[in-house]
Amino acid sequence: MLFDSTLRADLARSFGATLVVILTIVLTMMLIRTLGLAAGGRVSPQDVVLLLGYAALGHLPTMLALSLFISVVATLGRMYRDSEMTIWFASGVGLSRFVRPVLRTSWPVLVVIAALALFVWPWQNERAAQMKERFERRSDLSRVAPGQFQTSSDGRRVFFIERDSQDGRTGRNVFILSSSPQAESVTSARTGRIELQGDDRFLVLDRGQRNEQDFETAEKTLSRFETYRVLAGERVLAGVEELPPKALASLQLLAQPTPRNQGELVWRLGLLFGAANLLLLAIPLSASNPRRASNWNLLFALLTFVVYYNVINLSQAWVASGKLGMGAALTLFHGGAFVLALLLLWWREQGNRRFAWRRPRTPAAAAA
Known part of the structure; x- marks a missing residue:
């Protein structure tokens, strides 16, 4: 019709x-x-x-x-x-x-x-x-944009890095601020890279120093290192x-x-x-x-x-x-x-x- x-x-x-x-x-x-x-x-x-x-x-x-x-x-x-x-x-x-x-x-x-x-x-x-x-499962270092401060996925660390390689696993002039209810630390290094061992991912820093302050005792610690190795926090993909x-x-x-x-x-x-x-x-x-x-x-x-x-x-x-x-x-x-x-x-x-x-x-x- x-x-x-x-x-x-x-x-x-x-x-x-x-x-x-x-x-x-x-x-x-x-x-x-x-x-x-x-x-x-x-x-x-x-x-x-x-x-x-x-x-x-x-x-x-x-x-x-x-x-x-x-x-x-x-x-x-x-x-x-x-x-x-x-x-x-x-x-x-x-x-x-x-x-x-x-x-x-x-x-x-x-x-x-x-x-x-x-x-x-x-x-x-x-x-x-x-x-x-x-x-989110990627390492905190690989997610940081070069030349920018950025917070980690858990909110406890702040990163700054100048990316130096194409794969994103190596960088120079690394700065890391870590904070927790008990202590706060500032770590800086000339270079940093990501190494894989099994299912774990490690952040390896070369030629740097670490300044740590304990909030409970007010004690400050300054240490220098040639190599510093830390486990990067990862999360497992939800089933x-x-x-x-x-x-x-x-x-x-x-x-x-x-x-x-x-x-x-x-x-x-x-x-x-x-x-x-x-x-x-x-x-x-x-x-x-x-x-x-x-x-x-x-x-x-x-x-x-x-x-x-x-x-x-x-x-x-x-x-x-x-x-x-x-x-x-x-x-x-x-x-x-x-x-x-x-x-x-x-x-x-x-x-x-x-x-x-x-x-x-x-x-x-x-x-x-």
């Missing part, structure tokens, strides 16, 4: 334009954040683009749901302002008739959201965690069983129904149910008065989106803390949102029907 094809074409164009704008804004924000992590020494600068891609995949379900929601509200709102909705209502087309073309246009995006939330989200979290962990719930596959969450795992599963399913419920909510929320040139309906719709997704996070927190069961959370929050969407749709439908039955009285009818 002309009604379905026209509405679906408008929705598709609006969805594409909205998604491009939201992607641009979110990717810019995530790029700034990732560059900040790289500048702080928490991730490798070579992995910035890859981490940005993982972060974009993780936020893509929310961006798709928001784009769908805005496209429906904006398209139907334009039809209200251009009096197209008045023509359709006068022709006998009710507001509930818009549900079918909206769902027919949106169901492929809902399938993509489900796949991203249930399968891609844990995969990208696991890959990003492994990438950050591999970078799959130690990964956080957000990095576990959905089947693993079902196989291990702990409160935290169920909370994570409620959040993933909430992305899908929330996107579907927001589509139904967008239809009655898009209603506006064509005589008023305002976008209050769009602002109110965006507020609804923010509140709904905060409710999804709240449901995850309640289930993870054991205050609410998984089934009860899904029924209460998303079932309640579905019922609210149907009630709003019915309320708008009744109002449009009353409007459609009102006919201006003609002069002949008034005289009779």
Whole structure:
């Protein structure tokens, strides 16, 4: 039908334009954040683009749901302002008739959201965690940028080095400040290098001195050395069983129904149910008065989106803390949102029907 094809074409164009704008804004924000992590020494600068891609995949379900929601509200709102909705209502087309073309246009995006939330989200979290962990496992010396002071991974040492080799294991003019609750030491050396022995990594300093102060006794010690050897602190890569719930596959969450795992599963399913419920909510929320040139309906719709997704996070927190069961959370929050969407749709439908039955009285009818 002309009604379905026209509405679906408008929705598709609006969805594409909205998604491009939201992607641009979110990717810019995530790029700034990732560059900040790289500048702080928490991730490798070579992995910035890859981490940005993982972060974009993780936020893509929310961006798709928001784009769908805005496209429906904006398209139907334009039809209200251009009096197209008045023509359709006068022709006998009710507001509930818009549900079918909206769902027919949106169901492929809902399938993509489900796949991203249930399968891609844990995969990208696991890959990003492994990438950050591999970078943290590198020695403190190899992670220090030449000519810059930088703190070690445990926060107890400050390094300064002038890199002297291509492999990053040897440097000159090494400065190390080590601090602990009992003592503080300053070590400087002409050169430093990394040596591997089995699974251990040692930092070997040549021709330097070490100044140490004991806080308990206030004793100071100055020693010079030709060679100083110290074990570089390393961390073992966390196994799959130690990964956080957000990095576990959905089947693993079902196989291990702990409160935290169920909370994570409620959040993933909430992305899908929330996107579907927001589509139904967008239809009655898009209603506006064509005589008023305002976008209050769009602002109110965006507020609804923010509140709904905060409710999804709240449901995850309640289930993870054991205050609410998984089934009860899904029924209460998303079932309640579905019922609210149907009630709003019915309320708008009744109002449009009353409007459609009102006919201006003609002069002949008034005289009779």
